[in-house]
Amino acid sequence: MDNSSLDAVLAHIDANIDSSRARWFDLLRIPSISAQPAHKPDCIRAAAHMRDLLTGMGFEARLSETKGLPGVIATHHHAGGNAPRVLFYGHYDVQPADPIALWHSDPFDPQLVEGPDGARVVARGAVDDKGQVMMVLEAIRAHLAVNRALPVNLTVLLEGEEECGSPSLEAMLDAERAALAADFVLVADTNMWNRDTPAITTSLRGLAALELRITGPNRDLHSGLFGGPALNPIRALTRILGDLFDETGTIAIPGFYDGIAEIPADVLASWKATGFDEAGWLAAIGLDRASGEQGRSVLEQNWSRPTAEINGIFGGYQGAGSKTVIPAEAGAKLTFRLVPGQNPDAVIAGFKRFVQQRLLPGAQAHFEVYGASPGLMVPIDAPFVRAARGALAAEFGKAPVLAGCGASIPVVEAFERQLGLQTLLVGFGLDDDCIHSPNEKFEMRCFHRGMRAEARMLAAFGMEG
Amino acid sequence: MDNSSLDAVLAHIDANIDSSRARWFDLLRIPSISAQPAHKPDCIRAAAHMRDLLTGMGFEARLSETKGLPGVIATHHHAGGNAPRVLFYGHYDVQPADPIALWHSDPFDPQLVEGPDGARVVARGAVDDKGQVMMVLEAIRAHLAVNRALPVNLTVLLEGEEECGSPSLEAMLDAERAALAADFVLVADTNMWNRDTPAITTSLRGLAALELRITGPNRDLHSGLFGGPALNPIRALTRILGDLFDETGTIAIPGFYDGIAEIPADVLASWKATGFDEAGWLAAIGLDRASGEQGRSVLEQNWSRPTAEINGIFGGYQGAGSKTVIPAEAGAKLTFRLVPGQNPDAVIAGFKRFVQQRLLPGAQAHFEVYGASPGLMVPIDAPFVRAARGALAAEFGKAPVLAGCGASIPVVEAFERQLGLQTLLVGFGLDDDCIHSPNEKFEMRCFHRGMRAEARMLAAFGMEG
Numbered sequence: 001m002d003n004s005s006l007d008a009v010l011a012h013i014d015a016n017i018d019s020s021r022a023r024w025f026d027l028l029r030i031p032s033i034s035a036q037p038a039h040k041p042d043c044i045r046a047a048a049h050m051r052d053l054l055t056g057m058g059f060e061a062r063l064s065e066t067k068g069l070p071g072v073i074a075t076h077h078h079a080g081g082n083a084p085r086v087l088f089y090g091h092y093d094v095q096p097a098d099p100i101a102l103w104h105s106d107p108f109d110p111q112l113v114e115g116p117d118g119a120r121v122v123a124r125g126a127v128d129d130k131g132q133v134m135m136v137l138e139a140i141r142a143h144l145a146v147n148r149a150l151p152v153n154l155t156v157l158l159e160g161e162e163e164c165g166s167p168s169l170e171a172m173l174d175a176e177r178a179a180l181a182a183d184f185v186l187v188a189d190t191n192m193w194n195r196d197t198p199a200i201t202t203s204l205r206g207l208a209a210l211e212l213r214i215t216g217p218n219r220d221l222h223s224g225l226f227g228g229p230a231l232n233p234i235r236a237l238t239r240i241l242g243d244l245f246d247e248t249g250t251i252a253i254p255g256f257y258d259g260i261a262e263i264p265a266d267v268l269a270s271w272k273a274t275g276f277d278e279a280g281w282l283a284a285i286g287l288d289r290a291s292g293e294q295g296r297s298v299l300e301q302n303w304s305r306p307t308a309e310i311n312g313i314f315g316g317y318q319g320a321g322s323k324t325v326i327p328a329e330a331g332a333k334l335t336f337r338l339v340p341g342q343n344p345d346a347v348i349a350g351f352k353r354f355v356q357q358r359l360l361p362g363a364q365a366h367f368e369v370y371g372a373s374p375g376l377m378v379p380i381d382a383p384f385v386r387a388a389r390g391a392l393a394a395e396f397g398k399a400p401v402l403a404g405c406g407a408s409i410p411v412v413e414a415f416e417r418q419l420g421l422q423t424l425l426v427g428f429g430l431d432d433d434c435i436h437s438p439n440e441k442f443e444m445r446c447f448h449r450g451m452r453a454e455a456r457m458l459a460a461f462g463m464e465g
Numbered sequence: 466m467d468n469s470s471l472d473a474v475l476a477h478i479d480a481n482i483d484s485s486r487a488r489w490f491d492l493l494r495i496p497s498i499s500a501q502p503a504h505k506p507d508c509i510r511a512a513a514h515m516r517d518l519l520t521g522m523g524f525e526a527r528l529s530e531t532k533g534l535p536g537v538i539a540t541h542h543h544a545g546g547n548a549p550r551v552l553f554y555g556h557y558d559v560q561p562a563d564p565i566a567l568w569h570s571d572p573f574d575p576q577l578v579e580g581p582d583g584a585r586v587v588a589r590g591a592v593d594d595k596g597q598v599m600m601v602l603e604a605i606r607a608h609l610a611v612n613r614a615l616p617v618n619l620t621v622l623l624e625g626e627e628e629c630g631s632p633s634l635e636a637m638l639d640a641e642r643a644a645l646a647a648d649f650v651l652v653a654d655t656n657m658w659n660r661d662t663p664a665i666t667t668s669l670r671g672l673a674a675l676e677l678r679i680t681g682p683n684r685d686l687h688s689g690l691f692g693g694p695a696l697n698p699i700r701a702l703t704r705i706l707g708d709l710f711d712e713t714g715t716i717a718i719p720g721f722y723d724g725i726a727e728i729p730a731d732v733l734a735s736w737k738a739t740g741f742d743e744a745g746w747l748a749a750i751g752l753d754r755a756s757g758e759q760g761r762s763v764l765e766q767n768w769s770r771p772t773a774e775i776n777g778i779f780g781g782y783q784g785a786g787s788k789t790v791i792p793a794e795a796g797a798k799l800t801f802r803l804v805p806g807q808n809p810d811a812v813i814a815g816f817k818r819f820v821q822q823r824l825l826p827g828a829q830a831h832f833e834v835y836g837a838s839p840g841l842m843v844p845i846d847a848p849f850v851r852a853a854r855g856a857l858a859a860e861f862g863k864a865p866v867l868a869g870c871g872a873s874i875p876v877v878e879a880f881e882r883q884l885g886l887q888t889l890l891v892g893f894g895l896d897d898d899c900i901h902s903p904n905e906k907f908e909m910r911c912f913h914r915g916m917r918a919e920a921r922m923l924a925a926f927g928m929e930g
Contacts, residue, residue: 211787217751219751225871227767228763228802228871229763229767230750230752234775234776234797235756235774238702238703238706238775238778241707242704244700245700285684285691287682289826290693291693291700291825291826291827292693292694293693298694301693301694302690302692302693302694309692309789310700310780311788311790311791311792312792313699313783313795315775316776321835322674322675322676322776323776323777324672324872327776332699333783335692360756362756370786405689406693407690
């Protein structure tokens with residue numbers, strides 16, 4: 001695809017933004033709240049709407065039935081055998097609109113309103129994920145309008161249960177393995193670094209979750225009549241957990257950091273170059289310093305380093321006042337955020353050994369593992385990442401931030417585990433878009449530049465093929 | 466009082482045991498459950514009954530009104546100025562009888578039944594404390610019957626709210642300070658060492674109770690998006706509490722053990738001589754070794770050494786499964802059992818320093834102190850203790866065990882703090898008497914030897930005067 005052809009696509013996007021927004025609004029008017037059974041017909045209507053919309057664009061589109069809400073699968077495979085195969089994933093379902101009273105307008109009657117940074121669209125799903133999905137589809141529409149062709153072989157997968165935990169996704173990926181064959185996945189469900197700076201999320205932390213329960217006496221005991229000689233399970237528990245970190249904030253489980261590669265210097269430099277406001281980030285949550293590993297920035301800690309968090313702790317008396325009890329047991333919920341290179345099973349085994357080695361005589365440790373998934377990283381020099389970096393730099397006049405994400409995104413883990421596919425995460429939301437909250441918005445400027453950036457990326461993927 | 470006179474008192478007790486039991490049964494038939502408002506009239510009836518009974522014995526007796534249930538105060542001060550002044554304390558109220566279905570007979574219709582160790586009386590309050598009170602009063606009655614006099618100047622104080630936390634006791638002790646003037650307090654509300662061995666409780670542990678709360682972030686946080694840099698209050702809490710004991714089970718708070726005198730060698734030897742079954746005691750609560758200070762026996766740990774117990778711990782998510790949260794706060798309930806010599810205020814101040822010194826940056830500690838009372842000890846060579854030891858040895862043919870008690874007995878602390886009086890704790894219950902439980906019993910053998918022992922003690926007090 002030559003530059004003049006891409007320029008024509010971008011010009012088409014600019015010239016047709018009103019009709020793009022009109023199609024976006026059509027989708028926003030369907031209250032496809034997947035978590036609420038009363039809205040099941042709306043969800044099915046939204047799926048059919050997307051199937052028909054993709055069919056109208058020249059895709060072969062169909063619903064993929066599941067035990068829950070259907071997926072939409074559409075293919076446009078006319079770019080030839082040498083062109084890359086791209087699987088675009090999005091979701092057509094939205095969060096509930098509650099609390100409704102806090103909305104300034106009907107969440108399912110999208111409004112174009114003026115904000116401090118120009119026009120914005122306000123509606124449930126404005127950005128998450130209907131706005132971002134329509135942004136990509138309108139970029140595709142522009143390519144097709146100008147060139148009657150796409151630079152890549154494209155498959156679209158729209159899920160209908162992302163906002164309620166994706167209960168049917170795994171089965172759907174298994175059943176549609178052949179239809180979903182691709183070279184990589186493109187997802188538009190994340191944010192820009194800021195209004196003027198795009199971002200690619202190149203690493204996600206994994207998660208290992210478990211419960212530790214410590215038992216001791218065979219029943220609750222009176223702490224006066226038994227205190228001293230009788231083992232207190234809370235003492236045994238806190239003795240173990242109190243050892244979990246050393247003085248520098250480093251996790252003290254032997255082997256915990258095994259396999260982790262240091263972040264490349266140029267990536268660290270790009271994080272530093274963001275000018276991230278550590279003090280402001282911390283102040284917003286009521287803190288005045290970072291508590292993780294010393295000598296690592298907040299971004300580095302959050303994006304590239306593993307954690308051990310005690311998410312809950314319990315045992316004995318928790319009511320008002322005092323009770324002189326030695327409980328029969330105590331416990332804690334823990335999660336470990338994992339980064340690429342760490343073996344989740346080895347982390348859990350290492351924690352169990354750590355506990356056993358610190359167990360007071362007479363105490364028993366019981367573990368329940370809830371799950372373990374590895375950290376994921378997209379190599380920043382993979383062809384599709386290189387293509388996206390160039391396209392985003394061309395649109396925004398600056399290189400995208402290569403960001404990490406401290407949280408897990410289950411669908412990305414599922415693509416990796418079930419289909420062996422890496423995922424390119426590029427999105428154009430802003431941190432203040434109020435996803436999952438009242439008055440969700442997507443700024444027209446983000447939508448518009450997002451469409452242009454997606455059009456450029458599609459072209460760039462084609463040239464990398 | 467000469468020996469033949471004492472022998473006559475003992476013979477009178479033996480000869481009149483049936484009528485003693487009949488008077489005991491009269492009291493047991495009154496359901497004086499202080500915790501249940503419906504039984505308030507019964508409690509008042511029990512108080513009047515005791516007043517009249519004491520009047521009939523030659524005491525000057527009256528009720529002492531409180532905001533709650535009345536006390537009974539009776540004096541018999543005819544032994545002369547050189548005779549010691551003894552304040553006998555007991556309580557006429559009883560625990561609720563629930564669960565009624567588990568009783569084999571009406572809890573307020575006392576039954577004389579045969580048990581494996583001879584006849585026993587079964588009723589609510591059989592031993593706690595109506596049986597032990599009547600045992601003392603019948604010993605007094607025998608002295609009066611034989612000698613028309615008592616060897617001591619005696620004041621009787623019967624409380625009506627012991628089983629519901631003694632809410633009016635402090636005010637009553639203040640109001641009746643003059644009437645209650647004495648040299649020491651005699652209480653019969655504890656147990657023998659075993660069926661054949663009497664015991665004097667010479668030390669009680671005190672109690673300091675508080676809650677520690679650790680705060681950090683200004684709200685609950687997502688552990689993926691914030692984990693690492695954001696302080697986790699549960700981490701801060703467990704880090705502090707995990708340091709509370711060293712490797713030998715010793716409490717690591719600086720100064721915690723300040724002021725504690727070692728138990729005299731002869732007392733330790735007498736504890737050892739009891740043949741206390743440590744393994745059996747531990748096995749009964751599901752443990753196979755003692756967890757307190759190494760090198761100290763179970764009895765020593767429980768009777769004479771202070772403890773730090775975490776009675777409860779809480780923070781974050783405690784439900785089923787896992788939740789990726791960093792909570793805004795976490796906390797723990799602690800009690801310290803204190804022994805004579807320790808300053809409760811200093812212990813609390815020391816713990817606060819201990820916490821502050823281990824506080825992670827960004828964490829704040831908040832304390833709520835629920836109360837602090839010192840450990841108490843009755844010197845084993847005080848005249849009244851010496852007298853009791855001799856009297857018990859004479860009755861049982863063996864020296865009493867000089868026991869400690871790991872728990873606190875609030876009334877003893879109140880006599881010490883408010884009236885400056887030491888308390889002699891001698892009782893004739895057994896550990897399996899089921900106080901506070903269905904089918905409470907007092908064995909006739911214990912009641913009978915208890916009366917004789919009380920008669921001997923009264924005589925011995927008189928000779929020490």
